[in-house]
Amino acid sequence: MxxxxxxxxxxxxxxxxxxxxxxxxxxxxxxxxxxxxxxxxxxxxxxxxxxxxxxxxxxxxxxxxxxxxxxxxxxxxxxxxxxxxxxxxxxxxxxxxxxxxxxxxxxxxxxxxxxxxxxxxxxxxxxxxxxxxxxxxxxxxxxxxxxxxxxxxxxxxxxxxxxxxxxxxxxxxxxxxxxxxxxxxxxxxxxxxxxxxxxxxxxxxxxxxxxxxxxxxxxxxxxxxxxxxxxxxxxxxxxxxxxxxxxxxxxxxxxxxxxxxVWTENDIDVEDIDVDEIDVTSFVEIQNNKDIFILDVREFHEYPVIDFAHAQIPMSALKQSIAQLPNLPIYVICHQGIRSIYAAQLIKLQKSMDVYSVKGGLTAYFNQINHEQ
Amino acid sequence: MEVQVLFFGSITDITNVTETMVASCADTDTLISQLIQQYPTLSNKKYFIALNQKMIQTNSPLKSGDTVALMPPFSGG
Structure with a gap:
């Protein structure tokens, strides 16, 4: 060469x-x-x-x-x-x-x-x-x-x-x-x-x-x-x-x-499960209702810490904890509303109650709150 | 005696620090259970352990000045 x-x-x-x-x-x-x-x-x-x-x-x-x-x-x-x-x-x-x-x-x-x-x-x-x-x-x-x-x-x-x-x-x-x-x-x-x-x-x-x-x-x-x-x-x-x-x-x-x-049960794929999203305006209206359960699926280190969730179960630990969730309509929230959809799908796979994902997550939520003020 | 513990990747999401010093620990199993007491979600995490930059798969005795690393899998690209 x-x-x-x-x-x-x-x-x-x-x-x-x-x-x-x-x-x-x-x-x-x-x-x-x-x-x-x-x-x-x-x-x-x-x-x-x-x-x-x-x-x-x-x-x-x-x-x-x-x-x-x-x-x-x-x-x-x-x-x-x-x-x-x-x-x-x-x-x-x-x-x-x-x-x-x-x-x-x-x-x-x-x-x-x-x-x-x-x-x-x-x-x-x-x-x-x-x-x-x-x-x-x-x-x-x-x-x-x-x-x-x-x-x-x-x-x-x-x-x-x-x-x-x-x-x-x-x-x-x-x-x-x-x-x-x-x-x-x-x-x-x-x-x-x-x-x-x-x-x-x-x-x-x-x-x-x-x-x-x-x-x-x-x-x-x-x-x-x-x-x-x-x-x-x-x-x-x-x-x-x-x-x-x-x-x-x-x-x-x-x-x-x-x-x-592996996650398919009864031939249903998790990602095919339909999840209802709730926009933050509607979520703010119902968030203080007594008969709902708000679940934060962010990891523990994520900011800001919020006081309105009834539980925080990080995505990494959710699968093992689904059985312990109460029989109430569940509203799942995360940082931007992406993980919460997946979490809601997982919950729906195992539980028959209503599950909603908060659209846009905490980013949208705080935008809404700040806008109202 | 003190042992240095290093955290990598998504483990630092739990610990919020990349390193810590731990006092008096007989072996790596004891060290890990102490760390899990301090950071409970660590028990759900996948990682391997390295002692003085060498991967270990069994419980190993610790002496002062040792460095233990907790390395989780990485997948981003």
């Missing part, structure tokens, strides 16, 4: 060279998720000249993506993320083959997709995908690069890449069982500062380049955590003494990844 002007600045690096560039050209990498993590991962791998890159995401561009997903423009709202990302990146580096997979990862398509690539970079925002990537990568004996964010923290790790002594660890060593939907807040609920997935995604791209070229030592068997507020990194090591379930084809076949299915 000739020295290509495009890659010259990395090729002249001692220890990198033409050999590493050839390895990059031959590599086939799948990035699952084209959001806050996926955008910077793709940009740097395209820039570096990774030969074939698959990008997978079933989502369209929405306005709330734009502060952190910098491949997308204001005039591209509603377009498929993978299509927009691919056309932009083909201009950046025409030497890279970009394959688009405009759908989500499911148990049914995971094997066939991951099989086509050397390894996966996880840029997803949910546990269904993370556990699917983990289990399929373990069975196919491929490494995968994990990345995730939570609040002001982010973390990365390289899983299922064998150490010199032959042992390798996977995500089920950390968390053998998949957390349930809504057990851990998502970015939509918890919020996210755009630069954080930018930092974590860029770190994932660096690990990908190390795995492909063999330079340096990848972050295997180590979970590296970054806290943006304190500008601090904290690493946790995992040795071969750590145990985990054996992941094989049978394990995969029997595993339920999409927990929505």
């Amino acid at each position: 000739q020295l290509n002007q495009r890659y010259i600045r990395q090729q002249i690096l001692p220890g990198f060279g033409i050999g590493s560039q050839e390895k990059l050209t031959k590599a086939k990498v799948l990035i699952i998720g084209m959001g806050g993590l996926g955008c910077p991962i793709l940009q740097y791998l395209v820039g570096a000249g990774v030969g074939t890159i698959g990008i997978m995401d079933g989502d369209k561009i929405s306005e709330s993506n734009l502060h952190r997903q910098l491949l997308y423009d204001t005039n591209q709202l509603g377009l498929m993320k993978v299509e927009v990302a691919a056309s932009k990146m083909r201009l950046q580096n025409p030497l890279v083959q970009i394959h688009t997979h405009p759908y989500s990862l499911f148990k049914e398509n995971a094997f066939q997709l991951i099989e086509q690539y050397d390894f996966v970079i996880d840029a997803t925002d949910n546990f269904i995908a993370k556990y699917l990537i983990n289990d399929v990568s373990v069975i196919l004996n491929k490494p995968w690069i994990y990345g995730a964010v939570s609040g002001f923290e982010g973390q990365i790790a390289v899983f299922n890449l064998k150490e010199a002594d032959g042992h390798s660890l996977n995500y089920r060593h950390l968390f053998p069982e998949q957390p349930e939907v809504n057990e851990i807040p998502t970015c939509e609920e918890a919020g996210i500062i755009g630069v954080l997935p930018g930092i974590i995604g860029t770190m994932q791209a660096a690990e990908a380049i190390k795995i492909i070229t063999g330079i340096g030592k990848p972050l295997q068997n180590t979970l590296l955590n970054y806290n943006l507020i304190t500008s601090s990194w904290y690493s946790i090591h995992m040795d071969s003494a750590v145990s985990s379930p054996t992941i094989n084809q049978q394990f995969f076949d029997e595993m339920i990844y999409d927990h929505h299915c």
Whole structure:
């Protein structure tokens, strides 16, 4: 291979060279998720000249993506993320083959997709995908690069890449069982500062380049955590003494990844249950009635503390507590009226009384109160 | 004797702090039950424990100056 002007600045690096560039050209990498993590991962791998890159995401561009997903423009709202990302990146580096997979990862398509690539970079925002990537990568004996964010923290790790002594660890060593939907807040609920997935995604791209070229030592068997507020990194090591379930084809076949299915009772899906919303004007009128029960489903740390709820049961603890709710019409309230819909659906699944979600949550409630004053 | 405890991710939603010092604790099981007394919702949370930056899966003795981390799963992207 000739020295290509495009890659010259990395090729002249001692220890990198033409050999590493050839390895990059031959590599086939799948990035699952084209959001806050996926955008910077793709940009740097395209820039570096990774030969074939698959990008997978079933989502369209929405306005709330734009502060952190910098491949997308204001005039591209509603377009498929993978299509927009691919056309932009083909201009950046025409030497890279970009394959688009405009759908989500499911148990049914995971094997066939991951099989086509050397390894996966996880840029997803949910546990269904993370556990699917983990289990399929373990069975196919491929490494995968994990990345995730939570609040002001982010973390990365390289899983299922064998150490010199032959042992390798996977995500089920950390968390053998998949957390349930809504057990851990998502970015939509918890919020996210755009630069954080930018930092974590860029770190994932660096690990990908190390795995492909063999330079340096990848972050295997180590979970590296970054806290943006304190500008601090904290690493946790995992040795071969750590145990985990054996992941094989049978394990995969029997595993339920999409927990929505687990929550169906009598063939009713929780998310299909109709919930009546009550607007804050009507809620204010009835909130002092004696024969109703107002339930706050925010976590205990959330502000402001309110005095008109009859109970506060955080979403994370609600499922276990539904049986204890009184037989009164229940009005569920949260910060913005999103979690309260889900909570109301869960309650309706188990109890037959009327359940309402307060539309717009406490944000709308306090707007209304302040407006009246 | 004192042990430093670090909280990560959604665990800090419960504790409201990222670290705390805990006095006299024989082992990690005792430490966790003390933390649950202080933060009852911690008992519903998923996390793994690391002692001095190394993941542990069984009860481990603690000595002064040890650091224990509670790491929950992260899923945002």
